[in-house]
Amino acid sequence: MRRALITGITGQDGMYLAELLLGKGYQVYGLVRGQNNPKLPLLAEVVPGVTILTGDLLDLSSLMSALTAAQPDEVYNLGAISLVAYSWENARLTTDVTAGGVLNILEATRLYEHQAGTRVRFYQASSSEMFGKVQQVPQSESTRFWPRSPYAVAKAFGHHMTVTYRESYDMHASSGILFNHESPRRGPEFVTRKVSLAAARIKAGLQEQLMLGNLDARRDWGFAGDYVEAMWRMLQQDQADDYVISTGRMHSIRDLLDVAFTEVGITDWAPFVKVDPRFLRRAEVDALVGDSTKAHRQLGWWPRIDFTELVQMMVRADVDTITSARTAVA
Known part of the structure; x- marks a missing residue:
């Protein structure tokens, strides 16, 4: 039985991903910041098979404890402050969590690999917002980033840090540059x-x-339930890489x-x-619209909805x- 740890488990992507992995026979662990999270009852209703662990992306020691408890084969970092408008009001907190949190979970995963003598496959949730003032239409993996909000800047940091850990430490660390993806589980603020x-x-x-x-x-709007399958497919590849995930419309x-x-x-x-x-x-x-040719070709992934x-x-x-x-x- 494979094991997975998901940060941001109470968000729409976290719940859809947990459903997908449980359906594939995984043992799934979800990281939450505290036991008073208002979305925990919904999570328990939708995906009752998830084991909840307490941790904070700003606290490296808590991430190490969560990794030790979960002993994951795969880590999916979906945790972030993800509302663009909020990022302008709270640029520092957004930067700490959405940028610094990526560094912390990458470092915790690297240290866990070393201590446990194992390999962990890592997924980072990057964002089409990194393209910002778009330099070409559609946007692909080679399109230059031009972020236009604190959120987008933080996501760009996390993306580049993931590439850096992959290249510097030979980690199996992939980033999904996901375009807008929605669902009935999306928060009403979006x-x-x-x-x-x-x-x-x-x-x-x-x-x-x-x-x-x-x-x-x-x-470029797609269905979150389709996009989490792309996340999983990335971590099943022999080589880690970065992929644009979009509908192309x-x-x-x-x-x-x-x-x-x-x-x-x-x-x-x-x-x-x-x-x-x-x-x-x-x-x-x-004008955000993605070119997912690489994901079609290498992952065999296509949106259904x-x-x-x-x-x-x-x-x-x-x-x-x-x-x-x-x-x-x-």
Whole structure:
């Protein structure tokens, strides 16, 4: 039985990855910062087979203890402060966790390998936000990074540190440069879930308006459940490497609104949506779209869920949640 340790286990990617690995017969350990994490009940409900360990990406000794307890064959570092807007408000904390945390888990893994006399395969969650002010369209593994937020800068640090540990210590350390990936488990602070939830609430008469930023921003959106399979496939390769994971198709916020509101029977969303300058980025990232040719060729990975199916899935889940809540009250 193979063993895996996942940081960021309570996020959408962590839960989908844990499901995938448990289905493949892994013994899965999840690292959480404290026992009062509000997402722990959901994690226990969705993936009850996960063993929870306490640790902090800012505390090297706690990471060493977690690795010793889990004795993993694979480590997936998904832990980060991942909201771009928050990174502007808390640039130092974002840097400490999203950048420095990568260094800590890499170093802990290296030390554990040395002490246990074993090899561990390591995955780092890099981000398409590193491309920022894009230098070519679409973006591939060779595209120059031009990050435009503290979050993106921190992710670029983590990405380069992973490459450095791979090249300096011969670690099996891979990075997935994942483009935007969403699901019904996405937090409501992210724009896709903000839209899906608002569409469901407006249809139900629970909300009147949806406040958004740049409606013309375009992204390459895929399904988180598809993308975690790519993570796993990276660690099954003989050689560690970096891979862009994307759908290769770009859509605007307007496209997102079209699909979400149509799903609840509202053909014109304009009366319900207002642009609020507070939600505009300080430095916009306009055209992120990935070229996953390398992942197709070397990993045999392809996305299964397209954009329309993804948004419909999210809206239906939010509609079901609202309906269930009303039924419970009644």
